[in-house]
Amino acid sequence: MDPKVLDYCLCYIDGRTNVWAWFTSCPLEKQWGDDWDDAPYEHNAGQPYTMTIKEFGIHGIAIDHNLFRVAVDRERGATPCEGSVNSQWSVQDINNKHVAWLRFEKDAIHAGTTLRDFIEIVKRNGGQVYLPVEP
Numbered sequence: 001m002d003p004k005v006l007d008y009c010l011c012y013i014d015g016r017t018n019v020w021a022w023f024t025s026c027p028l029e030k031q032w033g034d035d036w037d038d039a040p041y042e043h044n045a046g047q048p049y050t051m052t053i054k055e056f057g058i059h060g061i062a063i064d065h066n067l068f069r070v071a072v073d074r075e076r077g078a079t080p081c082e083g084s085v086n087s088q089w090s091v092q093d094i095n096n097k098h099v100a101w102l103r104f105e106k107d108a109i110h111a112g113t114t115l116r117d118f119i120e121i122v123k124r125n126g127g128q129v130y131l132p133v134e135p
Contacts, residue, residue, distance in 0.1 A: 021118065023118075041087065045091045068115065072122060077125060
């Protein structure tokens with residue numbers, strides 16, 4: 001794994017399965033995906049886009065960036081949609097830090113947390129992060 005990936009920031013956790021955590025090399029405020037402004041996120045939001053628009057005056061240009069996802073066993077952690085049929089949160093709300101992506105008894109993981117810190121916090125709270133196997 002490229003060591004730079006450890007500095008990517010958390011931008012999305014799949015609300016339906018609570019298994020995949022997505023990290024981006026893009027500045028968090030520029031990262032977007034389908035219906036990220038709609039609540040409840042767990043029924044509306046799609047995975048993060050791999051391109052963003054960089055503004056140049058009235059014109060924009062599409063800029064590629066990198067995404068990295070990890071599987072998470074977060075047995076002791078709760079997502080914003082935990083315990084409700086329809087949460088009140090959109091991905092945009094969560095990424096604006098109105099609520100944490102994962103809450104543990106003593107810790108919370110907010111949007112923008114680096115993969116390095118995410119792994120440490122999940123492990124400290126009894127969970128496990130599974131990184132892809134390199135070929």
